[in-house]
Amino acid sequence: MNEIIAFVKANCSDKNKIRSVGFFPLLLTATFLCVPSSGDQFTSVSRADRFLSLFSIIRFKNAMCSGPSGLSGTCYTYKSCVKNGGRATSSCANGYGTCCVTRLSCGGRTTNNCTYIESPNYPDFFNEARTCVQTISLNSDACQVRLDVTEVNLVGPDSKGNCNNDVLKFSQDIKWTQVCGITRNTHFYLDVDPTVSGTLDFTFTTDGTSFNRRWRIKVSQICCTKLSMAPMGCGQYFTSTTGSITGWNSQGNPDFYLSGQNYAICLRQELNTCSTTYLETTPSGNSFYPVCGDTLEWPGVHQANTVTQKDETCKPGGAFAFFSPVEPYTIQQQGPHYFYFVTKDTSNEHTRIGTSADNINIQYTQNSC
Numbered sequence: 001m002n003e004i005i006a007f008v009k010a011n012c013s014d015k016n017k018i019r020s021v022g023f024f025p026l027l028l029t030a031t032f033l034c035v036p037s038s039g040d041q042f043t044s045v046s047r048a049d050r051f052l053s054l055f056s057i058i059r060f061k062n063a064m065c066s067g068p069s070g071l072s073g074t075c076y077t078y079k080s081c082v083k084n085g086g087r088a089t090s091s092c093a094n095g096y097g098t099c100c101v102t103r104l105s106c107g108g109r110t111t112n113n114c115t116y117i118e119s120p121n122y123p124d125f126f127n128e129a130r131t132c133v134q135t136i137s138l139n140s141d142a143c144q145v146r147l148d149v150t151e152v153n154l155v156g157p158d159s160k161g162n163c164n165n166d167v168l169k170f171s172q173d174i175k176w177t178q179v180c181g182i183t184r185n186t187h188f189y190l191d192v193d194p195t196v197s198g199t200l201d202f203t204f205t206t207d208g209t210s211f212n213r214r215w216r217i218k219v220s221q222i223c224c225t226k227l228s229m230a231p232m233g234c235g236q237y238f239t240s241t242t243g244s245i246t247g248w249n250s251q252g253n254p255d256f257y258l259s260g261q262n263y264a265i266c267l268r269q270e271l272n273t274c275s276t277t278y279l280e281t282t283p284s285g286n287s288f289y290p291v292c293g294d295t296l297e298w299p300g301v302h303q304a305n306t307v308t309q310k311d312e313t314c315k316p317g318g319a320f321a322f323f324s325p326v327e328p329y330t331i332q333q334q335g336p337h338y339f340y341f342v343t344k345d346t347s348n349e350h351t352r353i354g355t356s357a358d359n360i361n362i363q364y365t366q367n368s369c
């Protein structure tokens, strides 16, 4: 029986390497290369060695796998999984790996791909002031981090979109300088540079305000070479033919949009579709009008309107300077579609007409040709 004695590496080549030897322990150095994978799920090489007798190298993809309770994991060796704070569940890669589910609580740190960062004792709520830092050690060839937000429940912003009570901050990227409020079932992308800092920290700070807080975000590291990368600068990237676009605090009550945001919302026009229809789903039926100084720029509005200058919407002191498109509107435009959402303003009320709050809620459908 060979004993697996070493190995280790979660890297962008999608492979874990195991060396199993007859007798001698063998120390290996880990490689961090983002080379394209061969596509082979499983390769086995055996050779005779003068000193080590027979040893074999087994490689397998660090593929995504399904763990218990609907959680995703990554196929790693048992040792690599546990060493990096994961929990070994079912086996994968013909038994050479384990579906490694990693859940990080406050103060946690991991290199594991596909890690859930969670509030203390999730799904229990907590209600107290604390600072909670959760750290992802970045692969040296990761360019992006994708956040799949199951939920973030924090105290919401004031009516100017400022997070004065609870706040989530990221140590890299400047798309969102602050996050708070309630956000569910959406995703975001952060651009990261491991040469600037090898880690991405999520710092949650809560204050003494009485509120039931909790969060769960799945964090995946995206290799620079991967087709699954979002175009750089896209804070969200939608790649299905229908979907719903929401932002941070879109499920808040009130759902004031946040200040300190600057990102593009990007959509890929899928093969064999020729147009896209956009429709807002704000409860009152009103379109989303950020205050002036802030902007939501829609894709293709020049096609959707007869009135000029409609590619920016904002509301200076209650009078509309620009208008959002008349909805639903359908544009025929191949190539990616971009919304630009920039909220620099920290002093104006982030209200719709009158005093009610507002945020992004847009449905889209790509239509076949």
Ligand SMILES: *[C@@H]1O[C@H](CO)[C@@H](O)[C@H](O)[C@H]1NC(C)=O
Pocket (backbone or CB within 6 Å): 010, 011, 012, 013, 014, 062, 063, 064, 113, 114, 139, 142, 220, 221, 222, 223, 226, 228
């Ligand atoms: C992390 O997982 C995602 C999804 O399976 C994959 O696309 C990406 O390449 C993985 N990243 C690394 C660093 O292995």
